[in-house]
Amino acid sequence: MQRSTISRRHFLKSSFLSGAWVLSLNLPMAAQAKTKQPSTTGWSLYVRVHKNNQVTMESPVMEMGQFMRTTGPMMFAEEMDLDWQSITFIRDTRLHLKRDDEGKIDFRYVKANTGGSHSVRWTWEYLRKAGAAARQMLIQEASEKLGVPIEELSTTRNTVVHSKTGRTITYGDLAEGASQRQINESQITLKNKNAFSIIGTDKRNIDLKDIVTGKPLFGIDAEYPNCKQAVIARAPAIGAQIASYDKKAALAVPGVQQVVEMSSQEETHWFNGNVQILAAGIAVVADNLWAAMKGKAALNATWKNTHDAAKENSEERIKKFYDLVTDDSPAERSKDVGNVDEAFSNADFTVERIYEKPLHAHALMEPFNCIADIRDDSATIITGHQNPKAIAEEAEKYAGIDALKVEVISKRMGGGFGRRYERDFVREAILLSKKIAQPVKVTWMREDEIERGMHDPACVARVKAGVKDGKITSWFYRQAQTKAGIQDSCFPEGLFENFRVERCSNETFIPAGPWRGPQHPAWAFANESMIDEIAYKLDKDPLEFRLDLLLPARELPYTNWGATIKDSGRMAICFQEAAKMADWKRKRPKGRGIGIAGHVCHGSYAAFVIEVSVIDERLQLHEAWGAIDCGLAINPNHIRSQMEGGFIDGLNAALFNKVKVEDGKVTNNQFGLLRMGKLEDAPIEVHTTIISNDHEPTGVGEPPTAPAAAALANAIFAASGKRLYRQPFAESFQV
Amino acid sequence: MTIKFKINGRTIDPTNVDMEMPLLWFLRETQKLKGTKFGCGIGQCGACTVHIDGEAVRSCTIPLASLNGKDIRTIEGLAKSDNDLHPVQQAWIEIDTPQCGYCQSGQIMAAAALLAKNKNPTDEEIDKSMTNICRCASYTRIRKAVHQAAKFYEA
Numbered sequence: 001m002q003r004s005t006i007s008r009r010h011f012l013k014s015s016f017l018s019g020a021w022v023l024s025l026n027l028p029m030a031a032q033a034k035t036k037q038p039s040t041t042g043w044s045l046y047v048r049v050h051k052n053n054q055v056t057m058e059s060p061v062m063e064m065g066q067f068m069r070t071t072g073p074m075m076f077a078e079e080m081d082l083d084w085q086s087i088t089f090i091r092d093t094r095l096h097l098k099r100d101d102e103g104k105i106d107f108r109y110v111k112a113n114t115g116g117s118h119s120v121r122w123t124w125e126y127l128r129k130a131g132a133a134a135r136q137m138l139i140q141e142a143s144e145k146l147g148v149p150i151e152e153l154s155t156t157r158n159t160v161v162h163s164k165t166g167r168t169i170t171y172g173d174l175a176e177g178a179s180q181r182q183i184n185e186s187q188i189t190l191k192n193k194n195a196f197s198i199i200g201t202d203k204r205n206i207d208l209k210d211i212v213t214g215k216p217l218f219g220i221d222a223e224y225p226n227c228k229q230a231v232i233a234r235a236p237a238i239g240a241q242i243a244s245y246d247k248k249a250a251l252a253v254p255g256v257q258q259v260v261e262m263s264s265q266e267e268t269h270w271f272n273g274n275v276q277i278l279a280a281g282i283a284v285v286a287d288n289l290w291a292a293m294k295g296k297a298a299l300n301a302t303w304k305n306t307h308d309a310a311k312e313n314s315e316e317r318i319k320k321f322y323d324l325v326t327d328d329s330p331a332e333r334s335k336d337v338g339n340v341d342e343a344f345s346n347a348d349f350t351v352e353r354i355y356e357k358p359l360h361a362h363a364l365m366e367p368f369n370c371i372a373d374i375r376d377d378s379a380t381i382i383t384g385h386q387n388p389k390a391i392a393e394e395a396e397k398y399a400g401i402d403a404l405k406v407e408v409i410s411k412r413m414g415g416g417f418g419r420r421y422e423r424d425f426v427r428e429a430i431l432l433s434k435k436i437a438q439p440v441k442v443t444w445m446r447e448d449e450i451e452r453g454m455h456d457p458a459c460v461a462r463v464k465a466g467v468k469d470g471k472i473t474s475w476f477y478r479q480a481q482t483k484a485g486i487q488d489s490c491f492p493e494g495l496f497e498n499f500r501v502e503r504c505s506n507e508t509f510i511p512a513g514p515w516r517g518p519q520h521p522a523w524a525f526a527n528e529s530m531i532d533e534i535a536y537k538l539d540k541d542p543l544e545f546r547l548d549l550l551l552p553a554r555e556l557p558y559t560n561w562g563a564t565i566k567d568s569g570r571m572a573i574c575f576q577e578a579a580k581m582a583d584w585k586r587k588r589p590k591g592r593g594i595g596i597a598g599h600v601c602h603g604s605y606a607a608f609v610i611e612v613s614v615i616d617e618r619l620q621l622h623e624a625w626g627a628i629d630c631g632l633a634i635n636p637n638h639i640r641s642q643m644e645g646g647f648i649d650g651l652n653a654a655l656f657n658k659v660k661v662e663d664g665k666v667t668n669n670q671f672g673l674l675r676m677g678k679l680e681d682a683p684i685e686v687h688t689t690i691i692s693n694d695h696e697p698t699g700v701g702e703p704p705t706a707p708a709a710a711a712l713a714n715a716i717f718a719a720s721g722k723r724l725y726r727q728p729f730a731e732s733f734q735v
Numbered sequence: 736m737t738i739k740f741k742i743n744g745r746t747i748d749p750t751n752v753d754m755e756m757p758l759l760w761f762l763r764e765t766q767k768l769k770g771t772k773f774g775c776g777i778g779q780c781g782a783c784t785v786h787i788d789g790e791a792v793r794s795c796t797i798p799l800a801s802l803n804g805k806d807i808r809t810i811e812g813l814a815k816s817d818n819d820l821h822p823v824q825q826a827w828i829e830i831d832t833p834q835c836g837y838c839q840s841g842q843i844m845a846a847a848a849l850l851a852k853n854k855n856p857t858d859e860e861i862d863k864s865m866t867n868i869c870r871c872a873s874y875t876r877i878r879k880a881v882h883q884a885a886k887f888y889e890a
Binding site: 063064065066067204205207208209211212213214215216217218220221223254288289290293294363364365366367412413414415416417443445446637641642644645646647648649651652670671672676677678679680682683684685686 | 753756760763764767768769770771772773774775776777779780782809810811813814817820824827828831833834835836837838839840843858861862863865866867868869870871872873874875876877878
């Protein structure tokens with residue numbers, strides 16, 4: 001036994017719970033040890049091993065279609081040597097928080113939020129260590145029970161094996177004893193990658209059967225005892241306030257119990273400065289949802305708007321952006337390498353183009369919903385959120401409940417894409433529950449979700465390139481946008497001797513938030529279109545032209561979020577592999593063409609080729625081929641899935657997704673008015689190659705989306721000779 | 736007004752229910768059949784697709800009053816049993832189609848209605864018949880899964 005050697009700071013604790021063995025690890029994370037923070041920070045994940053050798057696991061990161069409910073357990077099960085088929089997964093995830101020495105709320109165990117294509121990176125070390133620790137405890141227990149040295153024992157599929165004697169003992173038989181053990185982190189060794197038997201294999205979504213049989217997995221399906229149902233009539237325009245409503249009429253609807261006014265709130269938003277986070281509204285509280293919906297209609301609410309945002313008009317903004325990017329007014333210069341002006345004057349020729357990208361809606365399939373039960377000194381909140389920690393923080397801030405006394409139950413999300421990182425739909429439910437002193441579920445209608453969008457910003461970018469002796473020598477990118485910044489450290493940054501990026505400031509009231517690879521699609525669309533155009537002007541093959549820029553391979557600094565370096569060789573390989581699959585050199589018949597584009601973001605590299613035809617002004621998408629380098633591939637099946645969905649999502653955004661704001665109000669507030677890509681709009685197939693290497697795993701949720709617009713525009717040019725600079729493309733062609 | 740209809744083979748005789756209520760909300764809130772999803776409420780997205788007398792219908796636009804004598808099937812009633820899934824459900828599992836999964840009940844119901852009439856649809860026929868929105872854009876796998884389901888029907 002090793003107990004005497006264990007320091008209080010490095011210990012592992014387990015307990016016996018409801019007949020199953022529950023492992024809870026408390027070990028400081030390596031990252032924190034490095035930064036010399038207090039090691040009271042712990043990490044943990046719950047796994048239960050039952051006597052019959054079956055296992056129950058709680059997947060720590062909730063699902064929004066990014067497959068982390070499957071990927072996370074794969075990492076854990078790999079190191080614990082679990083039989084994948086023996087695991088049953090708990091549907092919901094509970095939040096575990098702690099308060100650090102400064103009183104700040106943090107995750108008690110693993111970092112359980114999801115966003116920025118980072119959930120694998122945030123959990124990769126933790127979950128493997130947790131699995132390895134569990135395995136070590138089981139081995140120690142087996143060593144004592146069998147009376148053989150630890151070194152002679154191995155594990156496979158929920159079993160400890162003593163190969164010398166052929167004796168085996170199951171995890172189920174060892175669990176209770178093992179759970180009493182404590183081990184030091186130094187006793188944990190992680191597997192060599194060559195020994196992986198779960199990581200790197202195709203695994204299916206752990207919730208597949210529940211989904212296809214319609215089980216109640218989502219927040220919107222959740223029920224809660226004595227819970228009221230509420231629907232809120234929200235001011236549709238930014239800044240608008242209540243003018244009038246018919247309270248009596250709403251209360252006259254059978255089932256309606258209360259009508260409650262909700263205040264608007266403006267605040268400094270983490271993403272983009274000051275925004276209106278909550279709309280003014282009138283909540284109709286009823287004993288069933290249909291009554292609340294009818295009550296809302298009966299309100300016949302009208303609104304008034306004296307806020308400056310009442311003049312907000314997205315089309316006028318975009319027009320103004322064209323002026324801003326073409327004049328020489330002072331702008332924030334985020335990159336300025338070499339002498340751009342001199343290089344332009346020495347160039348053989350320059351090309352200058354302006355690219356436009358509208359506001360993109362999130363348009364999540366599952367309308368927001370949140371159950372809040374705010375009690376005197378504790379609370380329960382049930383919803384699907386990308387950052388469950390934020391839910392407890394909201395309850396602390398807006399209901400005065402100690403965050404550690406807030407029970408947060410995370411449900412599967414019907415889409416996230418960055419919008420479920422926002423707090424608005426949670427805060428409303430908290431405020432309403434507090435006000436009516438009852439548990440309440442607030443359900444949004446579709447129109448609310450689009451009207452209250454935290455859109456991907458609209459932006460206009462001017463790109464000017466200077467070419468000398470067949471090479472790009474100078475590059476200037478100047479952008480104006482409704483909000484937010486520029487992803488100015490992605491390629492082609494670092495590839496040209498003279499390089500400048502400018503951001504024109506033009507503060508709008510139109511809100512913005514993270515949208516699947518925030519601002520990456522805008523950057524990739526403009527720059528990858530321009531590179532393509534120059535290749536054609538120089539009569540060079542667009543693939544070869546890109547490879548010449550990227551090779552020889554070199555590591556370059558990366559200053560945007562999500563990585564510190566970018567490797568031009570890894571980018572080049574993606575282009576090569578995508579092109580190879582597409583049979584790039586094969587000449588396509590008249591009216592057909594292929595286009596290529598690639599992008600680096602969140603530490604991953606992705607490139608796509610797409611084939612389209614343009615016949616009689618009618619655009620048709622045929623087939624696409626994509627290659628991704630996301631480091632070590634944990635679940636190839638779901639990487640392919642993200643490559644397919646992420647790329648098509650990007651195509652749909654480029655083709656159709658344009659939010660219009662007039663008088664501060666979103667005018668196309670329905671799926672039909674927005675136009676969402678459907679089956680008939682999608683390419684027949686998206687083929688994927690995963691570049692295998694030994695880099696640490698990086699994300700796959702966002703990288704496939706950014707290259708889509710440029711790949712499509714470049715393919716349209718190849719097919720039709722017409723180059724598109726303005727999204728949505730469906731305004732230029734019949735689709 | 737008294738009406739009767741069947742949901743998943745069970746006769747329902749709704750009482751004390753607003754006859755204007757769309758079927759979607761009756762299924763979800765009254766019957767607690769949560770597999771049928773709310774997406775838009777105006778029949779544009781297809782997340783609420785169910786079968787009424789074998790036809791794929793968007794239940795958010797169908798008032799209860801219109802359902803007298805109808806035979807309704809929801810995602811919960813598509814499989815014969817938990818161990819004997821419908822060919823479309825089996826195909827959806829085989830291809831690992833869903834991402835977030837929210838639209839998939841509706842997609843599966845739409846596919847099942849299509850395959851009941853057309854045992855071996857072409858890509859064009861699938862595209863034309865299935866207009867449900869998937870924001871995750873799992874479309875290539877949806878198409879593949881429909882073809883796979885057609886094979887399961889044959890088998």
